[in-house]
Amino acid sequence: MxxxxxxxxxxxxxxxxxxxxxxxxxxxxxxxxxxxxxxxxxxxxxxxxxxxxxxxxxxxxxxxxxxxxxxxxxxxxxxxxxxxxxxxxxxxxxxxxxxxxxxxxxxxxxxxxxxxxxxxxxxxxxxxxxxxxxxxxxxxxxxxxxxxxxxxxxxxxxxxxxxxxxxxxxxxxxxxxxxxxxxxxxxxxxxxxxxxxxxxxxxxxxxxxxxxxxxxxxxxxxxxxHCDHLEDPVLLPWEPEAEPEPGAPGPMPLSEPPPPGPGDVRSDQQAPEELAGRVRRLEGLLQELGSRLNALQLQNSELLARVRELEACACLGCHCEGQHHRHGDTGAKDACAACPCPPCGAPHSRPAAPVTVPPNSGCQDGATRREHGEEWAPLADPCQICRCTEGRVLCVQRQCARLCPHPASPRPGTCCPVCDGCSFEGRDYASGEPVPSAEPCTQCVCTAGEVSCQRLEPSCPPAPCSHPAHTPAQCCPTCHGCEFEGSVYQDGERFIPRGAGRCLHCTCSAGSVQCLPSLCPPVPCLHPQTLPGHCCPMCPGHGELPAGGVLAGCSYHGVTATHGQSFADPEDAQCSQCTCQAGSGPAIAPCAKAATSRARTLQMGRPSQPPRTRVSSASVRRGPCCAPGSRAPR
Missing domain, CATH: 2.60.120.200 (Jelly Rolls)
Structure with missing residues (x-):
């Protein structure tokens, strides 16, 4: 066949x-x-x-x-x-x-x-x-x-x-x-x-x-x-020939060549072509055998190097009274007390017999006997593959293929992850099991080692509040918070809306936002101004200047003056001097009348309360209202 x-x-x-x-x-x-x-x-x-x-x-x-x-x-x-x-x-x-x-x-x-x-x-x-x-x-x-x-x-x-x-x-x-x-x-x-x-x-x-x-x-x-007392025939590899497609004509058998027709040149060329094909196949087989021979020579050189390494240390064991002791053992009997197995290179009290490993011998894996060439996975570490080679156990680490993005943990007693489930964020999920998602309105499921998610379009019922908010654990908005002008606020939180300055104070209550205007204190001036970024009007000089950078003036009993300008009191033009102060602080009236002095200070266009007055000698105006040689009180 x-x-x-x-x-x-x-x-x-x-x-x-x-x-x-x-x-x-x-x-x-x-x-x-x-x-x-x-x-x-x-x-x-x-x-x-x-x-x-x-x-x-x-x-x-x-x-x-x-x-x-x-x-x-x-x-x-x-x-x-x-x-x-x-x-x-x-x-x-x-x-x-x-x-x-x-x-x-x-x-x-x-x-x-x-x-x-x-x-x-x-x-x-x-x-x-x-x-x-x-x-x-x-x-x-x-x-x-x-x-x-x-x-x-x-x-x-x-x-x-x-x-x-x-x-x-x-x-x-x-x-x-x-x-x-x-x-x-x-x-x-x-x-x-x-x-x-x-x-x-x-x-x-x-x-x-x-x-x-x-x-x-x-x-x-x-x-x-391995089977004791049973030798299998060694089956050598064979180079396959190309097989035609089903329905395609195959090559003619060599035993029954077609009869050559008269004048048919192809009948004379058929035998050399077939012989050339056989020669090419033989050449390919020889090339493969040469490659295998090179591999065997490399393996042989590695084995020879290993043998030389073992022969460099002759203290592999010793014999005492017909029994063999491994390296490092000490005899139990008194007669063997002088025959320990010292470290390699140390002298023996008796000649040590090197332990020889017969070719094609088995290996001892705990309580299990392994035959030459047998491979197995240790129960303690299923991620290793061990092989018995001429009495020595060689183990290599198993390489696991990653066949899916989120493979599940290996089954008990095995090494490689499997794609019947998913391992996602430190937890295993069976295939078909939903996987939690941090995104609301997103549903994820585990399918053969892959976690696929899709966005849901839920039909959310209307919330019984004016400003419902989306919470992280909910897909539909609820009344447990408030969403106002693009920001989310917790229930009971007080806030000032963005862009409203200090004119509004709002509160989130059960999904609804209630806002009240700010209460402004009275201003002590006739012409208050509302500065940019402020909610309440204020007098010029309190805080920032107006947009033009010039303070407002004063109006007093029909007299209009600018900031810093002095003028005579319309009610007492000879003995009272007034000064327009567009700010705070007392004004000084540089005039004294006999032993008294009366000063008026206008702040922001309206008379102030009677301030403290201070008249210096340099500022005493002498005139009809003041007695000769008199001084204003301090």
Whole structure:
């Protein structure tokens, strides 16, 4: 049986969605589909490996399709082989889908692997090449899930063979034999990956429990787990040939060349062209083998450097009375008290025997024995991937792909975030669960690792107040505050509106604003003025000057004077002197009448109260009203 794998020739393979995802060689279906979160019909269940979660699938389990990014990852990987690895248990007398590759434009699945515990049958439906017609294959030996027990299964699809591994049974390897149609894996750009059922087919649901389900983009050259006393055949990689599109004429077989016609020059050129094609394919294979040899040489040099580093320190352990002690141990018996394992380089009381590691030996992982080449994730740190290599355990940090903007936290016992929910502002939300928003009238929801928000247009009822306000926690305006001229005020708050100066004092009360004009004090002048920025009128000189910069004058008994001007009192022109003062403070009347003096001061155009008078000798006016030699009182 021959199988070829490539993308459709008429389409361009899309680039890999994320570099972290492209660095992986396998897709964890249970992690990608997030079977542990908010999926009806899926519940936790005990599994064969303690500490690793397992999930029971029932009839209420919806049809599960991987996100688009995983299909793009398979397309961008351009794999030469595909593999499916599962640890599962199927319910007795049931039948269901394990894995399916679909295309919305195809009438039948591109690939469909199904198990029937009722009929003891493991069936593979596929498309034949190059016609694209449906074909099927039933694996010999029946279905491994027929016994109702836990089964570890691996299926490898390569261009030239198909290999099936089940537990520690002998591998079933199928190549091209007889007239069986060869399998074609055309991967169109609208590829979809379905798991545990076929969309729209309720009878195809897998009933049972899953602990592991993975898709490998490199296939399996051997059984991905260890079995004692069982050696699998090593399956070498093979360079696939180009496969024509379904319906396109394929190359003529070499065994039955068309009979050459008379005068047909192409019949003479056919054999050299085919030989040249074979030579090119052999050259490509040799080039690939050379690249692999260079990689092996590099790895060998690294191993030699590691061996030299270990040989530089000979104190790896010591033997005492037939027992080996590790470096740093001290013998428990008295006879071994003189045979401790000192630090490297220190002398021994007895010769130390270096600990040698036999090739292809296993590793001890706590209480678990790991075989050479086995990989696992430690229970204490699932974000590490450990591998046993010639008796040494090497661990590297797992790189998680970010497939959505807000992935949820990893499931218990796993490392990478999943897209079945959302982690937003420190809290996890299930897919479909509303997400609180700081914006009023905005509704947000979690959908497969993305938080999408939309603005609502609510039909708010009219508020029973004149100036309702929008509060941060409400979408519709309420009467718990006031919105006045673009500003929001709390209930009971007093304020002066912007632009009103000091003329208005307002109060917010239950969503309504009440404003009262300011009370102005009386002004002590005849011609008060209202200055810019002030609410109440004021006399010139109190505060700022008028707009013209000139103070107002005085009017007294028919006499009008400017600020600072002196004039005779109209009532007593000979003995009384008046001065116009457009401001405050006492005025001095420079006139005395015998032993007394009377002065009048006009402030802002009106007579003041009798002020204190002060008359100096220099300011005494002598005249008919004053006696000769008299002085004005101080």
């Amino acid at each position: 021959c199988m070829e794998l490539h993308a459709c020739a008429h389409s361009r393979v899309p680039p890999c969605p994320t570099p972290a995802l492209c660095s992986l060689a396998a897709i964890d279906l249970l992690e990608a589909l997030t079977a542990s979160r908010a999926i009806p019909g899926v519940s936790p269940a005990p599994g064969p490996t303690p500490g690793t979660p397992a999930w029971r699938f029932g009839r209420r389990t919806p049809h599960l399709t991987l996100p688009r990014a995983y299909a793009v990852f398979v397309l961008a990987s351009a794999p030469r082989a595909l593999g499916f690895h599962a640890v599962a248990r199927q319910s007795p007398r049931s039948q269901g889908t394990l894995l399916a590759l679909l295309s919305p434009t195809a009438r039948s699945p591109l690939l469909h692997l199904a198990s029937s515990a009722r009929g003891d049958e493991l069936r593979l439906d596929y498309r034949a090449a190059p016609s694209g017609h449906p074909a099927s294959l039933v694996f010999p030996g029946g279905s491994p899930f027929a016994g109702g027990r836990w089964v570890r299964l691996a299926l490898s699809l390569a261009p030239h063979r198909l290999a099936l591994y089940a537990d520690c049974r002998p591998a079933v390897v199928l190549g091209q034999a007889g007239h069986r149609p060869r399998l074609s894996l055309h991967l169109p750009l609208d590829l979809q990956i379905a798991f545990a059922s076929l969309p729209g087919d309720a009878d195809s649901k897998f009933l049972g429990t899953w602990q592991t389900a993975e898709i490998s983009t490199t296939g399996f050259s051997r059984r991905p787990w």
